[in-house]
Amino acid sequence: MRPLTEEETQAVFKKLAEYTGASLKNIIAPQEDGDRNVFRLSQNRVYLVRLSMANLATSIARDNLLSLGTCLGKFTKSGKFRIHITALPILAEHARHKLWIRPNGVMPFLYGGNIVKAHVGRYSEDCPEHQGLVVYTMDDVPLGFGVSARSTAESRRLDPTGVVCFRQADCGEYLRDEDTLFQSG
Amino acid sequence: MGQGRRMKRKQGMPEALSEEHFANLKRKAGLPVEPPVEKASLSNKKRKTAKGAAAAKKPEPAPKKASVKSNGKPKKKLPEPEDDGSEDEEMGDEFDLDQLEGDASSDEEASSGDKKKKNIWSDDEDEAEEDDSVFDSDDQEEGKKGKFVFSDDEDESDAEEKLTAANIAGLSRKLDKKLAEDKAITEAELQESAMQTNIDGPKIFGEGLEDDEEEDDLAKKSQALLAPDLQLLRQRITDNIRVLDDFANLAEEGRSRAEYTAQLLKDICGYYGYSPYLAEKLFNLFTPREAFAFFEANEMPRPVVIRTNTLRTHRRDLAQALINRGVTLEPVGKWSKVGLQIFETNVPLGATPEYLAGHYIIQAAASFLPVMALSPQPNERVLDMASAPGGKTTYCSAMMNNTGIVFANDPNKERAKGLIGNVARLGVRNVIVCSYDGREFPRVMGGFDRVLLDAPCSGTGVISKDPSVKTNKDEKDFISLPHMQKQLLLSAIDSVNHASETGGFLVYSTCSVTTEENESVVNYALSRRPNVKLVDTGIPFGKEGFTSFMGKKFHPSLKLTRRFYPHAHNIDGFYVAKFQKIGPTPPNAIGAAGKKSGGAGADAEVEVVDRTPIATDDDAEEAEEKKAGKKAKGSSNGPSAKGDFSAFDEEEDVKYIEKAKKNAMRRRGLDPRSLKKPKAQEKK
């Protein structure tokens, strides 16, 4: 387990900023009890964790430490940062653009499908093309995230089967990808 | 699209184990190829177990034929051979299963069970002393067995299903050979001990039992293909229980209680499919009637229960959402504010959007209890020693409202994956997941405000979930598991911070109902660690723990622990004990403070031995003194144990310093006595 280097920090922030607005700075802001969140890298996975927890976790040997705090994603072998569904709570808290889907669209999305216009209940105004989106149900439960296929204005003119949002991660992965999503040994 | 492994298993409720199930088993196993051989082997086994029983009984003349019971109730008209045969066959099948499970040696062990049991249950102190030396082979055994039962397990019900028709074919060939050998031995024994077998046939219906072995042989062929008469077997069980309930009035003349009990046990083995060893062990925990209720309850599935994740939602909202999806549910009971019991569901509970969004977790009601007993507070440091699949860990976090730190440890990295999944899904942020052997723990990290140890166990409380326990647990398990549990419990105790302002508590729980894994372990810990005491669990229901069992006395405070039974509380069989740590663990306690103290002690010993060649009387005396001092110190900090490290004893230190100097001189090849001489002169 180690902190991130400058480049790594930048890569992580870049990816997060894809989905979040200005309030992202709150995740590293000091909390009222004097603690603050820091990034930690353990076996290529990046965790967002309270500093006090990170300090205690140093007692755990590398091979025995499997997870701490919230896992944001992992660095690929080529050095890119890949965000995971486990980062959803943080994205949902600070989302810039949001998409709400109707009840009939929830299961198709959770099974890994893209979002078609017929399933869209509500859509943030002013969302450009290829911009990160956080996906919610109509009663504001975050389900996953993706990128917009068209801008808001354009998707208004779309036919009902047209894709509005490309899925990147959804909660269904907890069932589908349990074996690959988490660190093993 | 690939469904997750967990998803498949989590759906719906387990099917009830009905009598049809056994009937099916019967038909499958009773393939026409087998019967004659099987028969032989089973009569062999039967006789063996019967012998064991006979040995336990008082010597008694062969019973008369009693056609009418003493209460005057006309006995059932049953052609004896048929009845017997059916029962035998049933047993035979169960034994078959037994062997398929790969435990061929259980017969021999069963016959010598009595003797061994005495060893197991012998004085606690002795056992404790032996602990480290005797059972050291444990670790390898663990590796071999691999799988233990945890109360939270959601995915291990299919051990039996693995015995598909395919491998049955292969296995039966192997069995055939083995059974043929058995048969030969049986034949010999039969002739030799025909008289003896007469004593212990099923006597309750009286007639024509003397020759049951022979009749078995005769009736074999005709019986082989018939389904077992479970109805009759059950009838006999209930009759026997009735008699045992009111033995003075209902018992036949000349039949002892032991005889009835032996018969009842045998019937239970046959009817429910337990190994005789386990059946007896479980039977002894209860009165006959309660035991019957227990065995019955183990055939019924427990209700599916989910726990609301209070980090994400409220129980009322969750219930509404699930009701809208066509789930029938109800709060699990007054004792829990987060549990919902599911009666019926049209959707897979492990794949609803609410589940995936982390609003609830499927968790047996019983595994709420240890966490409720632990009641972790916000901002504490908590350790969950064997935490997969994470129901209890996430419950702890929810109780602490995502503050403080929960260390979730599980020695099995594969299981830890599911744990991490649940932790992430439920939005828990204060958990550190690590993978150590729990016994390493005080050395990895100590100072926890609370520790939860839900120890790996035999799973005798969750037989309804995993019926393979009925046959695959033997004496060895009931030696090795408690041994490990004791080690784990001591490590857990040593990991607790006694000086914690809010905590200093430890909860030990198992999903087993046997005393070896529960009261004995707790009692052992109390005897090894004078710095802990049992406190009330705070759970409003459950039965008190045993303070004595089968002639073995436990500490009286064990009545503060709680037992839970499927038949009494409709939750899995469970045991919960809550400790409070009131002082530091003395450094010289057995297996304490890591192995450090042990190591230091050994070093001291070595030093003493080293010194002998040039030792004088003074030295020897000093060594004695030192030992005595150490002992006194150990005992003095026993109960209160507060001032263990609080003050320095100057006089004592002087001695140690002197000794160290001498050692140093000796190492340099000088005579240590020369150090003393000038001093002595000075004194003079």
Added chain:
Amino acid sequence: MAPSKTRTIKNKHAGSKSGAGAPGKGGPKRSSTDGVSKSAKSKKPKGPVVSQQVKEKNRALLMKRPKKKTYTAEELGIPTLNMITPVGVEKPKGKKKGKVFVDDKESMTTILSLVQAEKEGHIESKMIKARQMEEIREARRLEAEKKSAEKKAKFEDTKEALRKKRKRKNDGDGGDNLKSISQTGSKAVKASKKKVSFA
């Protein structure tokens, strides 16, 4: 700063050298004189200045042993493949070995704000672009609408015209069906043409 800009390269070089020898003194002083000399007298002050320079140089040379030139690997033209450090890996000189971690709040905030500003810019430009595209599309749409409206109007006109013509024809021919009308109409026209030409 103006005089320093006017300085010759040689002067500059000397200045820097002298600066190295006696830091903080020679630089500014000389630069002022330099400026004066350049503006007023060109030759006279140059001599002493040069001599001073030489003196300083000499002193510096005396103090420092002449530096031997060290050659870098590139200058020597050593084949790149046969080296201890793999090709492409450049070890920065004078830097600490290993990774430099960012763990303090300040630098993290800095990085975050940098990233956010960049992102903001991207999104902003994306949105501007989207808006422009939208405007263009709108304009095109309007144009297309206009065109189609014109077309339609033209079509309507033709239709009207035909109808009027047909009405006239209808007045003459009486009750024929549509096909025959058109046929006859055309024939009639042709016929009439022929007639006209013939006649």
